[in-house]
Amino acid sequence: xxxxxxxxxxxxxxxxxxxxxxxxxxxxxxxxxxxxxxxxxxxxxxxxxxxxxxxxxxxxxxxxxxxxxxxxxxxxxxxxxxxxxxxxxxxxxxxxxxxxxxxxxxxxxxxxxxxxxxxxxxxxxxxxxxxxxxxxxxxxxxxxxxxxxxxxxxxxxxxxxxxxxxxxxxxxxxxxxxxxxxxxxxxxxxxxxxxxxxxxxxxxxxxxxxxxxxxxxxxxxxxxxxxxxxxxxxxxxxxxxxxxxxxxxxxxxxxxxxxxxxxxxxxxxxxxxxxxxxxxxxxxxxxxxxxxxxxxxxxxxxxxxxxxx
Amino acid sequence: xxxxxxxxxxxxxxxxxxxxxxxxxxxxxxxxxxxxxxxxxxxxxxxxxxxxxxxxxxxxxxxxxxxxxxxxxxxxxxxxxxxxxxxxxxxxxxxxxxxxxxxxxxxxxxxxxxxxxxxxxxxxxxxxxxxxxxxxxxxxxxxxxxxxxxxxxxxxxxxxxxxxxxxxxxxxxxxxxxxxxxxxxxxxxxxxxxxxxxxxxxxxxxxxxxxxxxxxxxxxxxxxxxxxxxxxxxxxxxxxxxxxxxxxxxxxxxxxxxxxxxxxxxxxxxxxxxxxxxxxxxxxxxxxxxxxxxxxxxxxxxxxxxxxx
Numbered sequence: 001x002x003x004x005x006x007x008x009x010x011x012x013x014x015x016x017x018x019x020x021x022x023x024x025x026x027x028x029x030x031x032x033x034x035x036x037x038x039x040x041x042x043x044x045x046x047x048x049x050x051x052x053x054x055x056x057x058x059x060x061x062x063x064x065x066x067x068x069x070x071x072x073x074x075x076x077x078x079x080x081x082x083x084x085x086x087x088x089x090x091x092x093x094x095x096x097x098x099x100x101x102x103x104x105x106x107x108x109x110x111x112x113x114x115x116x117x118x119x120x121x122x123x124x125x126x127x128x129x130x131x132x133x134x135x136x137x138x139x140x141x142x143x144x145x146x147x148x149x150x151x152x153x154x155x156x157x158x159x160x161x162x163x164x165x166x167x168x169x170x171x172x173x174x175x176x177x178x179x180x181x182x183x184x185x186x187x188x189x190x191x192x193x194x195x196x197x198x199x200x201x202x203x204x205x206x207x208x209x210x211x212x213x214x215x216x217x218x219x220x221x222x223x224x225x226x227x228x229x230x231x232x233x234x235x236x237x238x239x240x241x242x243x244x245x246x247x248x249x250x251x252x253x254x255x256x257x258x259x260x261x262x263x264x265x266x267x268x269x270x271x272x273x274x275x276x277x278x279x280x281x282x283x284x285x286x287x288x289x290x291x292x293x294x295x296x297x298x299x300x301x302x303x304x305x306x307x308x309x
Numbered sequence: 310x311x312x313x314x315x316x317x318x319x320x321x322x323x324x325x326x327x328x329x330x331x332x333x334x335x336x337x338x339x340x341x342x343x344x345x346x347x348x349x350x351x352x353x354x355x356x357x358x359x360x361x362x363x364x365x366x367x368x369x370x371x372x373x374x375x376x377x378x379x380x381x382x383x384x385x386x387x388x389x390x391x392x393x394x395x396x397x398x399x400x401x402x403x404x405x406x407x408x409x410x411x412x413x414x415x416x417x418x419x420x421x422x423x424x425x426x427x428x429x430x431x432x433x434x435x436x437x438x439x440x441x442x443x444x445x446x447x448x449x450x451x452x453x454x455x456x457x458x459x460x461x462x463x464x465x466x467x468x469x470x471x472x473x474x475x476x477x478x479x480x481x482x483x484x485x486x487x488x489x490x491x492x493x494x495x496x497x498x499x500x501x502x503x504x505x506x507x508x509x510x511x512x513x514x515x516x517x518x519x520x521x522x523x524x525x526x527x528x529x530x531x532x533x534x535x536x537x538x539x540x541x542x543x544x545x546x547x548x549x550x551x552x553x554x555x556x557x558x559x560x561x562x563x564x565x566x567x568x569x570x571x572x573x574x575x576x577x578x579x580x581x582x583x584x585x586x587x588x589x590x591x592x593x594x595x596x597x598x599x600x601x602x603x604x605x606x607x608x609x610x611x612x613x614x615x616x617x618x
Contacts, residue, residue, distance in 0.1 A: 133533060133535040134535065135535070135536070135537075152535075153532045153533060153535075155533060180532075182529055182532050182533070184529060184533075188527060188529075189533075191523070191527070192523065192527055192529065192530050192533045193533060195519055195520055195523045195530070196520055196523075196530060196533055196534040196535075196538045197533075197534075197535065197537060197538065199516065199519065200516060200537055200538055200541040200542075201537065202574070202577055203512050203516065203541065204541065204596070205577075205592060205593055205596040206570060206573045206574055206577065206596075207508065207509060207512065207570070208596040208599050208600055209573060209592070209595065209596060209599075210504055210508065210566065210569060210570055210573065211504055211505055211599075212595075212599045213569075214500070214501065214504045214505075218497060218500070218501055220491055220493060220497075220501065221501050221504070221505060222603060222606060223462045223489075223491050224442060224462060224464060224491070224493075224498075224501045224502060224505055224506075225505040225506075225603070226442040226443065226444070226461075226462075226505075226506065227444070228444075228506060228509055228510065228543075228544050229505045229506065229509055230603075230607075231540045231541070231543055231544070232509040232512065232513065232540070232541055232544065233509075233596075233600055233603075234537075234540055234600075235537050235540070235541065236593075236596040236597060236599075236600045237597055237600040237601055237604070238597065239597075240590050240593035240594040240597055241590065243589075243593050244586050244589050244590040244593060247580075247581060247586070247589050248584060248586050248589070251581045251582065251584055254581055255578050255581035255582050257519065258574050258577060258578045258581065259578055260519060260522075261515060261516070261519055261574065262571050262574050262575065262578070264515045264518060264519065265511070265515055265567050265570065265571050265574075266571065268511055268514075268515065268567060269564050269567045269568055269571070271556075272556060272560045272563055272564035272567065273560065273564050275557060275560055277553050277556070277557050280552075280553050280556050280557070281549050281550065281553040283514055283518070284514055284545075284549035284552050284553060285549040286518065286521075287513070287514040287515075287517040287518060287542075287545040288545060288546055288547065288548075288549055290517050290518075290520075290521045290545075291517055291542055291543075291545045291546040292546055294531060294534070294539075294542075295546070297531060298539075
């Protein structure tokens with residue numbers, strides 16, 4: 001779908017995701033000018049060398065001046081702070097009659113971010129929360145890719161206060177970057193990601209800890225760890241600051257997901273202690289069936305995308 | 310390293326691993342003839358079409374007749390049964406003065422298999438337990454690859470009763486197939502794999518279960534599940550029968566690993582409920598450091614292999 005095109009896009013936090021959005025906006029001619037805001041000048045230099053931004057600044061006023069698209073793409077707590085500061089600076093944004101500035105974010109948790117926007121941003125701007133389900137193993141603007149969002153799901157989280165037109169504009173932007181849009185309430189989004197994203201991350205971290213403990217007794221541990229272990233712990237290499245923010249802004253749902261998971265493990269442990277082969281096999285077979293279904297569904301989606309439907 | 314070459318290799322259970330061994334033996338001219346034993350004729354047909362065996366049989370006597378290399382490569386419980394049956398059929402193996410038949414296995418758990426061999430096999434054969442740390446996402450002889458073991462760790466598990474010569478012969482075989490050999494006692498092997506292989510598998514299964522529960526309430530779950538979720542649950546697509554056997558022959562160590570893991574999660578849950586950002590960040594940073602170290606170690610090993618050192 002053809003998106004609106006913007007005069008000046010401000011990317012507040014041009015890390016992997018922010019830089020990829022900058023690249024995609026420029027490659028698809030969706031923004032005449034892309035400006036990045038970061039705390040460190042080196043981040044801006046890297047983003048500029050990567051072609052993700054035209055210019056960079058460490059001053060938020062300079063980034064927002066004349067912008068008609070603002071993307072908050074910093075870690076969650078920093079994004080909340082940036083939204084609050086933007087609230088008192090909206091008069092600096094581009095004023096065109098009949099076309100409000102569009103503001104969105106890319107945070108991994110949504111309820112607290114959307115609440116901050118509701119509290120801080122006036123009705124004269126369009127805000128919709130967003131979460132592109134894309135990423136890479138390595139962080140930083142140097143790993144940004146203009147095609148990062150192609151075929152990915154981009155969750156948008158309107159509330160009952162969000163105007164239909166704001167939703168349409170958010171959808172058009174995400175689709176113009178190549179994504180499939182999914183609308184969810186901030187609360188349902190946060191519940192789902194607590195299970196399919198935040199829980200796997202914590203499992204990966206805990207597994208790395210268990211293996212490191214074992215390795216302190218048996219140094220051969222790392223030689224024995226094969227591809228399955230590496231797959232399961234890959235997530236734990238991500239940024240601790242970023243994930244601390246995710247945990248702190250989605251505490252309740254994540255803690256509940258961890259509690260439910262612990263209960264499931266308790267059951268498995270009992271089957272193991274009692275050598276209940278039948279119960280173990282039933283759980284293993286059920287998971288296999290579900291995982292194969294998921295894979296088939298995925299192949300189907302890829303095929304549909306390839307067929308251009 | 311140049312391995313001994315064998316007249317007739319019997320692969321008892323030519324699945325992914327057994328078929329890959331057959332292919333590697335033939336490609337490297339380490340066996341003049343490779344015979345496969347399976348319960349189903351269709352498995353033998355597939356293994357033969359894949360070039361992994363020269364001929365197949367469903368009768369163990371026919372497979373063992375004149376063999377000087379026997380590889381037990383069935384699921385663990387079936388392997389134990391095959392070892393017991395072979396114990397009463399050793400007279401059928403090839404008799405060359407001064408060169409005993411070599412018997413080994415590829416099971417994922419070692420203590421019970423090695424104990425079955427000690428109980429069932431007479432001193433006139435050389436037995437050493439083995440576990441090549443290699444595999445693939447898809448099971449079956451059609452996915453076998455002659456280079457599956459190149460660069461992989463192949464654990465051998467001698468006991469205090471294993472002769473030095475038997476260890477040397479086992480090493481030569483694994484190295485001739487391209488592996489790096491690691492010697493561990495069956496007990497230490499089982500403890501290590503309970504943490505780096507069996508625990509990740511059960512985590513993958515339990516996570517798939519949690520996500521499926523959530524999806525029954527929120528069907529959008531699968532659209533939100535990104536590559537991190539797919540990586541963490543990939544293992545759960547493996548064969549339930551095979552993994553049931555693994556669980557049943559390594560119950561104690563796996564149950565202990567699950568218990569330790571549950572405790573670690575309990576701690577994380579408390580940090581989440583109390584919003585202890587500092588503790589969470591410390592655990593996340595520690596895991597990141599360990600995971601990056603593991604990756605660097607891996608790159609170093611790959612570089613060393615590439616340099617042919």
